[in-house]
Amino acid sequence: MRKSVILKHSIALVTILVTICCIFIVMVTFYNLPEAKNKSNEKMGFDPITRSRKNSLQDFKLGKFGEMMVEMLPQDLAFTIFVPSEEAFKRDLRLSLNDSLKQDKFNDTYAIVSRVLGFSAVPRTICSVDLRFGEVVSYDSLSGFPLYVSKDVGGIVVVNRIRSEIVDVRKREIVVHVLDGVIMDADFEQSVLYEETEED
Template identity: 75%
Template sequence: MRKRQVLKHSIAIVSMLVCVCCFFIVSVTVFKLPEAPRKDRQMGFYPTIRSRKVSLQDFNLGKFGEMMIDMLPQDLAFTVFVPSEDAFKRDLRLSVSDSLKPDKFNDTYAIVTRILGFSAVPRILSSANVQSGELVNYDSLSGFPLYVSKDIDGMLVVNRIRSEIVDVRKKEIVVHVMDGVIMDAEFEQSVLAEDDTEED
């Protein structure tokens, strides 16, 4: 007698749980819950960056940036972290008025080629591919490791160098304009050493 009562009670409890679950599923599908804020939306006083497609026809990369992009095949996927014109001048002492003269052009071309090796990745990497708070690692064309993250305002940071403009497109190439030059310590030392000899 007691076993039958326990069995009846357990069947009643299971039936009640099934009814509650069915009610919950129906209420969720019929009455949609408000959408939770997406992870990449920013809170507080920081403006959100809305990405818009910018092509290189509408944007001037500067002479050295254009040299870098022209070295790559236009029909293959690449991402290039191009130094801004100011960064080329500040960090590499390259200026359009002086560095492109015939007697200095070969040296300038060699430097720009080396910078391309440090800062180009053979794949598409837009700012939307990197989540806030995430650190992703890629090898550049020269094998130099690049550590990419996204700042709170949506700009990319690569090896502690912040981007000024992101997601500029030229066919299959994605360009991010950086406020600095991505290079290894050995090349940076050689650039500094050249500056010291020029001052003497």
């Protein structure tokens, strides 16, 4: 009789110990699992055509003309700027770092860049994550020029049919999207083309 009681208590004790060990192993395994890494947070550098990363201008070189555009705006107010890439400034506006920033041409260059800013800046924050795939949203730029913004495959922001190269670069309250082209109205585009034919 006494042996059966001891045996029952031993089985109960072993069962309790095994249960505690299992719980302990599960807890250790669960809490020591490596965290799933988010690829967008792996690198501190800028990855082109990114989806929703809050990169700062310190992590990314915007280019001299792009920096000029950003510096023209107050840094403590919310703005979004669709900045042309350096290549787009050179290709579409004939602005080059070697020539356009010389002292005798700087005022003209500044006027062109500020005019492009008027077409390209919106007084609100527009991040790529706020846009829905395939949906076109209309905004008025600082100059009143209408901007039609959408999100394409892979998180690419498209503005007036110009695709972005880089999105969601931040400088304080300002969000910058770098485009492979220049946003401008027909009159400004004609004046740029006219100046180009004059030079030829």
